[in-house]
Amino acid sequence: MGLVSVAPLPGHGVSVGALVLLRHAEHPAFTEREEGLGRLFAARAGAAMSAARLYAEQHAITQVLLRELLPPKLVQVRGVEFAGGYRASEDAEQIGGDFYDVHPAADEDGETFALLGDVSGKGLEAAVLTGKIRNTLHALHTMAGNYQQVLELLNATLLSGSGPMRFATVVLASARRVRPGEDASLKDITAISPTAGGAAGEMISSGRDLNRFFDALIQGRLLYPAELREMQRTRPTGSDDGRRYGLGMESRPLPCGGVYWGHTGDFPGFETAGGATAQGRRASIMVNLGPGSSDAQSDDMRAALETALCADRPGT
Template sequence: MNDAAKELLPADVEPRWQHGESVLISERSYAAHRVDHGSGEVTWWLLDDTDLRLQQNRAELLARMSNALMTSLNPERCMSVVAELAATHLADEVLVIAPGTTEGHAVTRCRRGEQPTHELLRVDVEEVVGLSEALKGFPPVPSRWIDPAAAPAWLAHDVSSIVVTPLPGHGVPAGALILMRRDGRFDEDEESFARLFASRAGVAMSAAWLFTQQAVITERLTMDLLPPLLRRYEHVDLAGRYRAAQDTERVGGDFYDVHEREDGELFVVLGDVCGKGLDAAVQTGRVRTTVHALLPVVADHDQLLRSLNQALLTSDRTRFITVVVATVTPREDGLHVRLTSGGHPPALIVRADGGVEAAKTRGTLVGILPEIVTTTDEVVLAPGDSCLLHTDGITEAVGGPLGDEEFGEQRLLRALGECRGMPAEALAEHVHMLASQWIGEGTHDDMAVVAITAPRRR
């Protein structure tokens, strides 16, 4: 080395570069490249690769950050990850602020080396220059650099530099990232890197918000499609059970409803839409809504089923259904029940002495032919008697010892003969349990049962 090189380079630098290591000189990184000459001499070129290494390190850091950001679709957890990563790699203190709701702004705060904290703040975002624009997804204006002296107390204190950066999401603003340092300022390179991080953080946060919003919508829609919880009535004992075809799903094509008329009568409807899964569940929603709308204007079962048939025929995406309707009227001697079937398995009457009989009602499938034909049966349930409405998912359940036999009507009738005197809740649960045990781990159709029992007199 010449005298200039000796003055510039540390004494121990040569052994390091000869082993292919980069050397650090005055906070700059240099890569050593060897050139061999024919004379046996060697020339070493030291090339400044500081910026290249910085970009490589930041790219690796961004990749690790992206992986960490995608570990959760819980919005609060995602905000925690964003705040913790930013506090570790970008700033001394970080605030992640979500877009406002009627309740305020969700805020996650994190100081370097500490755990993130969450709070819901009712604050005026206009107090912070550029924050309202950032929360809308736009770059902060007029300046990204905020005067710490002008920052409100809820934002920060004892800091020397503040930067506001938007968190852009999937076409929607995900919030804002506020970076703070206690000593020194952010340079342009650091602010640029913070924007790269914010763009990835915003995508992760918006994905979490959208997933949560979709989950809430799905839950609310699902609750509307599920059969209702049946309430207790003074003179009528009612119970229902439902199981969708796929245990991973909550809704399907079977349904039941109970409507109370002004005169005290109960109108019970149980049905089975052709098909399974979400499409069939959507159709059950339409059928249930149609029945609810028709009840105040129809006079009898036949008129109701005819009107329902016409409504389904005029729908663009109709599936035919089978349905059984029952009108339950309390009497001195028990319950008077009128039953009408539209292509559905007949209701089963379970007497208090153990006798079981099928109601004498039958009819045409609903929603497939221009005209339907139905017959109505009337039965009296004495105290302790029950009427069981069920879908074919019970009788056609395949399982048993070899896993290939239907549960069948005869097996159901024998089982009901052993249920004499059971209250409605126990009867519905027993039938549902028998079918489930018969199926075991096998596949099955949707299943629904409703038990109507005349309470015993005390």
């Protein structure tokens, strides 16, 4: 027969095992000091194992919560490209009050619901509210066509909750593939006031007046020479077309040589491009777009503008 010494491995309220020490019968029995050392080792080992198990459980719960509270991987919808990124301000706080989401339509001709928002505050408390907002909007996304009703229901849901009052800013949008043809539905963009664009959308003018404005600006009839020079002090934008930006005005190289000065702009339903050269050529282009612009359309507009500015006759 050998000698056995058993010591429990205590945990947080529950034993996590036992420490069993064996000694051959030919050796002397365990001394009181050896048994005390075994019990001390067992107590510390049990506490460490219990803490490790508790940490593993909490880590698993945290990972589940992070997956639910972090912005999801965006779903690509046929005909519409979505892109997004999320970067925490601190390594210790991976979640917070910023969020975005996309809810694809049930079929390829349906309306895809997209949202972007920010909750006041930061950290876990803000992240919990973002989760509540995302879940609520997920349940309401079938009503994507009525933004006002969706926001009113979301607001009522948030106000009915308990805890500290927080506010959130939410932007809702929808995208739907429109097939060309006589039966294609139309979007009424006249209900959107261009004044929402601030100074960029509050001027009502014509192409002729816009050309006169660009010409007067570039020829030095509107500003003092020092002011115009400061306005035309540009920095590169990094674009492939050589565009440079100054104080509210940009310069672009012309295919026929030289540069022109002007600006572009777009708003739901419209896009404009205009400019003038130091030699007195000027041109403006405006197109109606439904429902919005694309890179290809913008490229076509810029090509048309440059063709007009490179023509032998002054632009009109």
